[in-house]
Amino acid sequence: MILRAKHWQTFLLLLAPHFLSWYTRDATIDSLLGYLCVFMLVAWLVLQSNELLALRPKHDGYNSTWLLVDSFLVLGAWGYSVISEDPDFHITTTGWHVEGVSGWLFLYVLFAYLHVHWFPASLMNAVKTGHRPDALKTVKWFLLYFFWPVGVWFIQPRLNKLLEKAELDRKASEEPVPKPAV
Numbered sequence: 746m747i748l749r750a751k752h753w754q755t756f757l758l759l760l761a762p763h764f765l766s767w768y769t770r771d772a773t774i775d776s777l778l779g780y781l782c783v784f785m786l787v788a789w790l791v792l793q794s795n796e797l798l799a800l801r802p803k804h805d806g807y808n809s810t811w812l813l814v815d816s817f818l819v820l821g822a823w824g825y826s827v828i829s830e831d832p833d834f835h836i837t838t839t840g841w842h843v844e845g846v847s848g849w850l851f852l853y854v855l856f857a858y859l860h861v862h863w864f865p866a867s868l869m870n871a872v873k874t875g876h877r878p879d880a881l882k883t884v885k886w887f888l889l890y891f892f893w894p895v896g897v898w899f900i901q902p903r904l905n906k907l908l909e910k911a912e913l914d915r916k917a918s919e920e921p922v923p924k925p926a927v
Contacts, residue, residue, distance in 0.1 A: 755901045759785055760894065776827045779837055783823050786893060787816050790865050793904060797868035800911050806877065812864045815857035822854040862890040869900070872907055 762785065766778040794812055801807055826836040834847040836854075843851040866886035870878035889896030 780827045794865045800872045815860045818857045
């Protein structure tokens with residue numbers, strides 16, 4: 746599973762479509778590989794968030810509905826850009842070009858893309874500290890998620906440690922306490 750993978754495995758898996766796009770000359774395949782790269786990144790962030798939601802303190806008020814809506818919106822807008830080839834709404838892995846009314850939609854898509862990175866960063870801090878963190882403490886994790894090719898080398902080991910600790914805690918709570926000999 747990608748959530749329990751080593752950092753180098755996650756790095757290679759997330760970057761594989763990007764590397765493959767270097768070796769294609771067909772613009773359509775290049776666009777589809779770019780979309781696949783974004784899809785895998787967003788899926789990785791959503792899967793991490795889902796796993797971290799299960800580990801979080803129960804009183805902190807996190808809800809994954811907004812994250813899922815933003816994820817689908819980002820993937821939908823990116824997919825529309827790939828499929829429609831609309832000259833007024835074009836998003837790639839290296840830039841964007843938006844004109845007209847679609848500019849207003851793009852502003853929210855940009856916010857949604859940032860939120861998809863902020864949510865797991867905040868959850869990572871909440872699980873680590875045991876309470877909902879303030880914004881300043883979340884910035885470090887947000888930047889690691891946002892610059893994910895580098896950040897994955899720091900995020901994945903931390904996630905693996907949190908998952909391992911939660912698994913050990915779960916196993917320890919399941920073991921029956923031995924009865925003293927009378």
